[in-house]
Amino acid sequence: MNVLMISPGYPAEMTFFTRGLAAAGASVIGVGDQPAPALPVIARDAMSHYIAVGSLAAEEAVVATVRALARQERIDRVECLWEPYMLLAARLREELDLPGLTVTQTVPFRDKEQMKRLIDAAGLRTPRHASTETVAGVWAAADRLGFPLIVKPIAGGGSADTYRAGSVTELNAILPMLRHVPQVSVEEFVEAEEFTYDTICAGGRVLFENISWYRPRPLLNKTHEWISPIDITLRDLDAPELQGGRALGAAVLKALEFRDGFTHMEWYRKADGEVVFGEIAARPPGGRMVDLMNYATDADLFSAWAEAVTHGRISQPIERRYNAASIFKRAKGAGRITHYEGLDRLLAEFGVQAAPVRRLTPSAAQPVLGLILIIRGTSGSRTGNSAVHAELVRINVRLTAIEKVLTDIE
Ligand SMILES: Nc1ncnc2c1ncn2[C@@H]1O[C@H](COP(=O)(O)OP(=O)(O)OP(=O)(O)O)[C@@H](O)[C@H]1O
Ligand SMILES: [Mg+2]
Numbered sequence: 001m002n003v004l005m006i007s008p009g010y011p012a013e014m015t016f017f018t019r020g021l022a023a024a025g026a027s028v029i030g031v032g033d034q035p036a037p038a039l040p041v042i043a044r045d046a047m048s049h050y051i052a053v054g055s056l057a058a059e060e061a062v063v064a065t066v067r068a069l070a071r072q073e074r075i076d077r078v079e080c081l082w083e084p085y086m087l088l089a090a091r092l093r094e095e096l097d098l099p100g101l102t103v104t105q106t107v108p109f110r111d112k113e114q115m116k117r118l119i120d121a122a123g124l125r126t127p128r129h130a131s132t133e134t135v136a137g138v139w140a141a142a143d144r145l146g147f148p149l150i151v152k153p154i155a156g157g158g159s160a161d162t163y164r165a166g167s168v169t170e171l172n173a174i175l176p177m178l179r180h181v182p183q184v185s186v187e188e189f190v191e192a193e194e195f196t197y198d199t200i201c202a203g204g205r206v207l208f209e210n211i212s213w214y215r216p217r218p219l220l221n222k223t224h225e226w227i228s229p230i231d232i233t234l235r236d237l238d239a240p241e242l243q244g245g246r247a248l249g250a251a252v253l254k255a256l257e258f259r260d261g262f263t264h265m266e267w268y269r270k271a272d273g274e275v276v277f278g279e280i281a282a283r284p285p286g287g288r289m290v291d292l293m294n295y296a297t298d299a300d301l302f303s304a305w306a307e308a309v310t311h312g313r314i315s316q317p318i319e320r321r322y323n324a325a326s327i328f329k330r331a332k333g334a335g336r337i338t339h340y341e342g343l344d345r346l347l348a349e350f351g352v353q354a355a356p357v358r359r360l361t362p363s364a365a366q367p368v369l370g371l372i373l374i375i376r377g378t379s380g381s382r383t384g385n386s387a388v389h390a391e392l393v394r395i396n397v398r399l400t401a402i403e404k405v406l407t408d409i410e
Helices: 014-023 041-046 059-072 083-096 103-110 112-121 135-145 168-178 218-223 240-255 289-297 301-311 343-353 385-401
Strands: 002-006 027-032 047-052 077-079 129-132 149-153 163-165 184-188 193-202 205-210 212-215 230-233 261-269 275-281 324-330 337-340 354-359 369-376 406-409
Touching: 002 014, 002 083, 014 027, 014 041, 014 301, 027 059, 041 047, 059 083, 077 083, 077 301, 083 103, 103 112, 103 275, 112 129, 112 184, 112 240, 112 275, 129 135, 135 149, 135 168, 135 184, 149 168, 163 168, 193 240, 193 289, 193 301, 205 240, 205 301, 230 289, 240 261, 240 275, 261 301, 289 301, 289 324
Parallel strands: 002 027, 002 077, 027 047
Antiparallel strands: 129 184, 149 163, 149 184, 193 205, 193 212, 193 261, 212 230, 230 324, 261 275, 324 369, 337 406, 354 369
């Protein structure tokens, strides 16, 4: 099978999906805007062929290049796991008459308003919402939805330009900051815990599912620089408090007619147990969450995805053995992180609990994210999800207390 992989070496995680495709027996043709010498070795070794295009954003030029390629070489599938080019991949599938998400099927995974409309139509619970391109439209939505509410871009990422308004005064203060956003989604603010529901599907069947718990809610990370966010990939998906989200996730996939590949959904669980849809993407989660899934299962989900999209199955056993969590230790202030101190002491203190650590290279221009600490429970541990959280809070408090874990912000 010949698979055309968009951006096979960037972002860094794509490398492992590309390798997975080769391991599944596919012949991988890469199309990306990295010059060939800049490709990570793992990605380069996994490809039979790589075409460097000037820019993946130049859609017409990329389509022309791929059409020319398709006259020489059979292409069986087009894959893309990077959000900005999901629509390009869909367009290429249509051009080449290949299976997988079409443009029309991809849009609801990108446009938060269309997404919620389809999910509403299936009778599922979304935050009450409106979309608008004008300031007057935001006020009209506020009248209808009441406070508190959320205003955010229709196709956002990383909580960018996302604001909570608790009152007319707060909304007044927020509106000028949204002037550069052409279209916004206005939503009822859902006071709740936030989780993910991630899957790998084939032929419309869920072959692998995952739930992670965001601590605290992502919007708070954006507003409070001192917070070191934690993502916990939960071992026990049968826990009663997760069943509503699991059922919602399965229903959303049906409503959007998703069939093959990775999905990443976010959902809310209110204190009264009600579950509410957040958003969904037709790709894996970022933030090293696929790594976390691998730590939680001792499996290789990069390869599992590749096997699912090429052969419609996952043959490696996947057993949820551990709770696995990452702590993104952030530096305070803007600048460049030059070195860390105190980390070895911290790891010694937590022994086997704290396993791998990713140190971002001191040269990386990273104003906030400094360090990722991945922690997992011991094998066979039956600790419940909340016990794990308590332990993480303990670790995170210590992490925060060791002032010099991150130092020297230039
Ligand atoms: N209706 C809502 N009620 C409460 N909180 C919300 C609501 N909408 C968004 N948020 C908060 O803002 C965060 C970012 O919103 P959302 O997930 O829609 O956008 P995003 O920027 O696309 O996120 P991502 O980085 O996951 O792509 C959410 O994780 C949540 O904390
Ligand atoms: Mg989100």
